[in-house]
Amino acid sequence: MQKFIEKAHYVLMLPSLIITMVLVNQSDKFFIFIGQLTGWLSYIFAAIIVLNSFQRKLLVYLLFFLVISTKFLSILSGSSSMETIYIICQNTLFCIAGTVVAFLKPDMMYKQIMVFCLLNVVFMLLQITGLGGKPIMIFTTHGEGYVAPEMTLFKEEENLNYLLIQGRPAGLTQANIILSLIIIFAIAIHFSRQHHVFRWGTILLSLLITLSMAKMAYLGFIICSLIILIYGQFFQKIRILMATGFIFIFILIYSLLFPGLAAVNLSKETIDASIFLRANDIMFALNPEYLSVESKPFFEGTSYFYGGEEGEFVSGIASAVTKVYNNLALFITGLVILFLLYLTGFRKLKSKFPSIKLKIITVLVVISIFPVTHPIWPFQIYWFFLGYGLLPFYSYIHPRFINNQICRES
Incomplete structure (x- = not known):
């Protein structure tokens, strides 16, 4: 005690x-x-x-x-x-x-985040299938919020009442986008880890990425994979390649069990909307007069966020740009200086603790x-x-x- x-x-x-x-x-x-x-x-x-x-x-x-x-x-x-x-x-x-x-306490943090990911998988399965009923959505605030889920097993798109809270489940968090933050952090520390790795961790994270259907989770995995494949050791590269294979397998199983959800989540329209909502958002922030004059997306024929309150954005980068817009050149100069200081500090730290450079x-x-x-x-x-x-x-x-x-x- x-x-x-x-x-x-x-x-x-x-x-x-x-x-x-x-x-x-x-x-x-x-x-x-x-x-x-x-x-x-x-x-x-x-x-x-x-x-x-x-x-x-x-x-x-x-x-x-x-x-x-x-x-x-x-x-x-x-x-x-x-x-x-x-x-x-x-x-x-x-x-x-x-x-x-x-x-x-890297081992403690690793264990905590992996256990939380495991709990999320259980909740997400109950949310996606609808087997958990309305109580399983108690913390969900995105999409339709706290409503009763639909039964989705083997339902085609035309027979499915698509609910975002099931297509993009939040697990034990309040929103799918927040869950994706936890997922990409777990991805980063699991696949960059050298010792005392949970053997079931690679399968768990592959399943979690698939069930979340969060584009950020997939992007985080892709970026992590590139870093590991370039800088990682042989066993780390094998781990990331195994995860890639598991993700493809789980996507196939997901498509067979939930054809309606898969048809919506993996459609070109959904992926394009996810990308261009943010891309247009950032361009609007960099060109504040454009939207009021043109009233159309910056990238022609794509989705864009319009109708929110003034200063409200989908992307965090867009909201940050608006804060520093009048001093953007000074802000970028500061970032460059910080980056150079970071590189110098990284070299110092790498010489003393070479084993943690990949994780950093x-x-x-x-x-x-x-x-x-x-x-x-x-x-x-x-x-x-x-x-x-x-x-x-x-x-x-x-x-x-x-x-x-x-x-x-x-």
């Missing part, structure tokens, strides 16, 4: 973030209250993790104070600028905590592309995941959690 208490902040960090993310996005006030409660607990867990990992504790206390104070000030003032500052402070805290947990690259690239699909910026769990990919930046400040690891390995 004492050992659990000593490491409880590590063990409960990821679960608290998942629970918070799911519950605060519900319409039921009780769920929202529980989500807010676990949200504040996740702040405490993150603060303890960061506090124990850095020698300059005053800066950690200052960061935690800024998170709390800017949150209350944003609520009291209703200022969007204060809300932005709060989000930046919050994201910084969880990003650092994610780095520490991933660096010090994979997580950074796969997680970094996610905002193309969704404005994920305020979600703490996104920055927690991204933390591992940003590990090279810490080579400049030599924090305690890295120095201690160097001492143990030297």
